[in-house]
Amino acid sequence: MILEIKNITKSFGGVVAINDTSFHINKNEIFGLIGPNGAGKTTLFNIITGNYKPTMGEVFLNGKKITNTKNYKIVQEGIARTFQNIRLFSSMSVLDNVLIGLDNKANYSYLETMFRLPRYFSKEKQIKQKAIEILEFLGIDKYKDELATSLSYGNQRKVEIARALATNPILLLLDEPAAGMNPQETKELAELLFTIRDKFDITILLIEHDMKFVNHLCDRVMVLDYGKTIFEGHIEDAIKDEEVIKAYLGDFKHA
Numbered sequence: 001m002i003l004e005i006k007n008i009t010k011s012f013g014g015v016v017a018i019n020d021t022s023f024h025i026n027k028n029e030i031f032g033l034i035g036p037n038g039a040g041k042t043t044l045f046n047i048i049t050g051n052y053k054p055t056m057g058e059v060f061l062n063g064k065k066i067t068n069t070k071n072y073k074i075v076q077e078g079i080a081r082t083f084q085n086i087r088l089f090s091s092m093s094v095l096d097n098v099l100i101g102l103d104n105k106a107n108y109s110y111l112e113t114m115f116r117l118p119r120y121f122s123k124e125k126q127i128k129q130k131a132i133e134i135l136e137f138l139g140i141d142k143y144k145d146e147l148a149t150s151l152s153y154g155n156q157r158k159v160e161i162a163r164a165l166a167t168n169p170i171l172l173l174l175d176e177p178a179a180g181m182n183p184q185e186t187k188e189l190a191e192l193l194f195t196i197r198d199k200f201d202i203t204i205l206l207i208e209h210d211m212k213f214v215n216h217l218c219d220r221v222m223v224l225d226y227g228k229t230i231f232e233g234h235i236e237d238a239i240k241d242e243e244v245i246k247a248y249l250g251d252f253k254h255a
């Protein structure tokens with residue numbers, strides 16, 4: 001088990017966004033978090049990544065408690081994410097957007113940075129090389145010097161994934177990765193995520209509304225409704241589940 005969510009509750013004033021939710025994700029699984037709008041999916045992501053403190057409950061990564069750990073420390077522990085609304089630095093190149101993810105791991109001393117000692121330059125070179133390799137892997141290295149926001153929507157999503165991969169995660173959280181993509185891009189993304197899991201030995205947790213995509217990709221899913229877990233298991237069983245159908249009928253028709 002790589003991630004364990006134990007009895008998490010999150011309230012915003014009177015709104016209970018997550019209501020005593022528990023689930024776990026196994027190593028190398030691709031796990032889907034699904035549910036209607038406002039069900040609490042993004043809130044759960046924000047708790048896992050340390051952006052929100054839960055009102056109650058605990059989060060474990062590889063058996064280590066990470067509840068209430070600061071966001072940057074959670075990145076160092078091995079959790080990376082992408083956002084529902086793409087968050088790239090618009091005035092920076094594709095490469096620089098990815099380097100921002102890698103800087104976190106650079107680790108040279110103040111003196112080495114100040115005086116630009118040899119180790120600083122060789123480390124810089126290594127870091128840049130690694131970023132370029134990730135861009136190559138994602139097939140977007142030819143855009144490395146272009147402004148990130150000048151790329152197509154699908155490629156901007158890839159830049160976000162590249163930046164997340166640059167932090168060497170063991171668990172990758174993707175918030176609606178297929179949103180805004182055409183059917184061809186969605187198909188390619190699914191294949192890419194399988195390859196990412198295998199090549200980088202990564203576990204993937206994703207939020208997605210595209211049920212066809214989820215069906216093709218996810219080993220297991222968890223369905224949230226009004227902050228409560230109403231289903232955890234295989235998607236074939238989710239589609240037949242009475243409670244899931246009631247909460248989420250429209251979207252399952254396309255699975």
Ligand SMILES: Nc1ncnc2c1ncn2[C@@H]1O[C@H](COP(=O)(O)OP(=O)(O)OP(=O)(O)O)[C@@H](O)[C@H]1O
Nearest residue numbers: 012015016017035036037038039040041042043044
């Ligand atoms: N920072 C916040 N302050 C107050 N309420 C919030 C906050 N974040 C989320 N909520 C509320 O918590 C509930 C769950 O929202 P959340 O964004 O997690 O749902 P979601 O399942 O991700 O929805 P969507 O699919 O539309 O992104 C909603 O009622 C939302 O209004």
